[in-house]
Every structure is written in structure tokens, then in C-alpha cells.
Amino acid sequence: MCDTCGCGDTEIVPVDVRERILSHNDHQAAHNRQHFVAGGVLAINLMGSPGAGKTAMLEATARALPDAKLAAISGDLATDHDEARLSHAGITAATINTDSGCHLDAELVHRRLHDVPWRDASVLFIENVGNLVCPAVYDLGQAANVVALSVTEGVDKPEKYPVRFRAADLVLLTKIDLLPHLPGISVEAIAASLAKVNPQPRLLPVSAVSGEGIGAWTDWLASRR
């Protein structure tokens, strides 16, 4: 876990240990991916800061697709709050509590798959731990990386967290209903920051409150199936 393995102290963690960890994860992620492809399920790794609106986006997705079978695995250090919200919204959901771990990994996801009837679903959302750093390099076997970025986080987060945004297949710019109350923040400025780190930036402004952009988001999901 992040509080005990010593992220940031690469000079102390032996190189072979680090390589073994990532190699082990990649192997497990490839196994997960085989499962998802064989099962015909679109697996989405949904990442973002704490409070970026990841769960609210999934609730809005369920409202927009009332006939779709959606499943989710929610990663959090503690609580099953997101699982309860998603279940209430009609999404088959399960929790992974990481205790002090700052991201999900492929093995944690694989273990939890046994408890979720994900094969019945068209889309499996893997809602990662709220964090813009650690989840970036841990492949979970997903088909696509989606990052939720709230307009309240300011305009320069893509440049400040380039590892995360460089690998994003789609950035959901959330909470755009708040833009009138945020002087100095605009979709254009955030798009410009994203373009500096992502060679093929794909930014979708959305609001789970007003519903704006939700149709474009579900169209994107359909296009990836």
C-alpha cells in the first residue's frame, strides 16, 4: 500500500522488485482483458480526483440508458458509499476497499469479478480510487481509460498531471453547470491544457445535474462496444 511501500523512494526500492510488480500486474491485466473480450463486455477504467464526479456520472449514465445492463466495481480506501449510490441507480455494483492503497490493480479487480455478475452487463465500469497519480500506470484489463475532470479543479490540471491525461482515451469535463460561477475557468482553457500533453485530446463537457453532454457520452460508449 502507498503508506508502506514508499512511493517516491525509487532509490531505495530495488529495481527488480519494481519490475516484478509491474510485470505481475500486466500479466494479470492481460488475463482480465481476455475475460472481458470473451464475455463481450466493454470495460472502462474511470479515474479522476476525489470528488471529480465519477459516481454522479455513472448515476447519470444509468438514467440515460434505463434499458442497459450496467455493472460497476468501485474502488475506495474506505466505505461502500459509491456501491450504495450505484445500486440505487440500478447498476449492479461491488466495492473494493484498498485501506490505504492509492489505486486499484489487476489482481484486486480480478478477485472482485467473482462476486459481480459482470457477464450479464454490456458495460463494466471500474471506478478507480480518487487520485490523479497512482492509477495511471496500472493496467486493469480495461478497453478504455476515461478521466473525469471537474471544472472546479481549475484550468491546468492536465499539464500538472501529465502521466494521467496523456493516456486518457476520453476526458469527461464534469460539472459544467457550475461554469457561470467560476470566473477565469472555461472549457477552452482546459482543452488547451489537455492539448499540451495529449496528442489526440478528446474532451467531452458534461453535467450530471443538467444532463448536458450525457447523450454524447452514451454515444461514445456505444461507439466503443
Added chain:
Amino acid sequence: MCDTCGCGDTEIVPVDVRERILSHNDHQAAHNRQHFVAGGVLAINLMGSPGAGKTAMLEATARALPDAKLAAISGDLATDHDEARLSHAGITAATINTDSGCHLDAELVHRRLHDVPWRDASVLFIENVGNLVCPAVYDLGQAANVVALSVTEGVDKPEKYPVRFRAADLVLLTKIDLLPHLPGISVEAIAASLAKVNPQPRLLPVSAVSGEGIGAWTDWLASRR
């Protein structure tokens, strides 16, 4: 760094390596603390999610204390945007870029101290990498842990990130000017969540935009000197 050391894979990182890392950090942090105490400088470890308003709070602090000598070290994966903002606000500032590291550690801070005239300052703010998980257990030698939590992040973040909020000497509840536009979110609900994980919760509602609560914050700083 977090992408290479494998946070979350405690079963793979040898126990002695993990203990060596934290022990090494604690030793360096004690050394930093001696420096700060001897220099008569109040060192604050300021943490929070990406976009929680950490830098905006420091800008507001500088506006509220125009005669104070303030210094800051800003941690970010990339860019020196925060250093530029803080310098513009009159704060002596320097950047630590962690590349892919998810938190500062005591040695990174110690190295950077050589480049900042922190002994001239009354307060040294160490603005950690935007992250609610990793910075929690790395002592930097600070006198106090302050967490910035934005009202836009929802009401249950303390319960979801208990390691971080349990060790907070003060939680700055930022962006309260946005509360009228956030149905379902209140200071009371966030305070209730904090009280569940912190035995002596101290929550200070503030707005860097309206200035509300900034006086109470500078009073708190004065009380800690």
C-alpha cells in the same frame, strides 16, 4: 515513484524494504524539524485533492498578511505554475517536480530548502502534491498538517480518505462561496463526516474569493507560532 515502486502490492514489496523507507524518511523529517524549530519558522504541510484550492488559499493568505514574510515549497508532478502564482502574490516560492511521484518526502523538501531563504520567513508552507492518499504518512518535519477540502468534492470525503483526515490538525473547507450552487452539500454534513474519523475535528469554512474565513485562518496560524 508511484508508477514504479508498486503501491498497493504490499505482498510483493519485501517488508524490510518498506520499513527501511519509512524509517529513512522519519529520520530525515526529524532533521528538517530541528531546522524549522531552530529557525523559528512555522512549517505547514498543506495537502488536498488536485484543485482543492491550496494555492488560492496561499494567495489569499498573502493578501491578508501583507507585512508577513511567507515562504512556500510547491510540489507538483510537472510545471512551476504554482510557484509563479505564489511569487506573483509576494510569497518566496520554489517548486519540487516529482515527475510521477504521488507525494513529497522529507529528503526532497530538505534538498529544496537550500534554494529557498526560508529562515527569513515566519511561515513556510509546504504545498504537497494534489492527492488525498499518498502524502498522509510521509512526515516532512512540519509543525502542523492542514488539509484543504473543497465543498465541490461532496460531503463524504473524510470517511472515504480516513488516513488523511484522521491526522489533520486543521481542515480548511474551501470554496464555500459556491455552496448556494451545490444542492445537497452543506458545511454541517461535511463536518459530520469529518467527526466520524477525527476525534478532535477542526473545520474552518473559507473562501479565497469572498475572503470569508480568511481572518480565522490567519488567527489560527498566529496561534501556532
